Amino acid sequence: MAKVPDEQQYMERCICGNCPSYPGEGGFFCAKGKSSQSITRRGCICGDCENFKEFDLKDGYYCADGAAGEGAQ
Ligand code: SF4
Numbered sequence: 001m002a003k004v005p006d007e008q009q010y011m012e013r014c015i016c017g018n019c020p021s022y023p024g025e026g027g028f029f030c031a032k033g034k035s036s037q038s039i040t041r042r043g044c045i046c047g048d049c050e051n052f053k054e055f056d057l058k059d060g061y062y063c064a065d066g067a068a069g070e071g072a073q
């Protein structure tokens with residue numbers, strides 16, 4: 001099970017679009033799973049997101065590593 005519910009209210013919090021590593025499409029990777037694009041790791045701003053705090057996430061880079069709770073935590 002992914003840690004973050006795939007629901008609109010949580011998706012609206014996502015700040016991936018402002019991230020230097022953002023792959024240009026998609027988002028809400030902590031719930032939706034990894035991007036189909038290859039990711040160049042230029043930093044991850046998930047730590048500033050309300051979902052990161054509320055769901056006690058740890059790592060970030062969900063766009064590259066997959067949804068929180070599925071592989072990446
Ligand atoms: S924790 Fe990261 S991937 Fe998840 S909603 Fe927030 S910014 Fe997006």
Ligand code: SF4
Nearest residue numbers: 016019044045062063
């Ligand atoms: S999951 Fe993290 S690294 Fe990937 S786009 Fe969102 S904030 Fe950036």
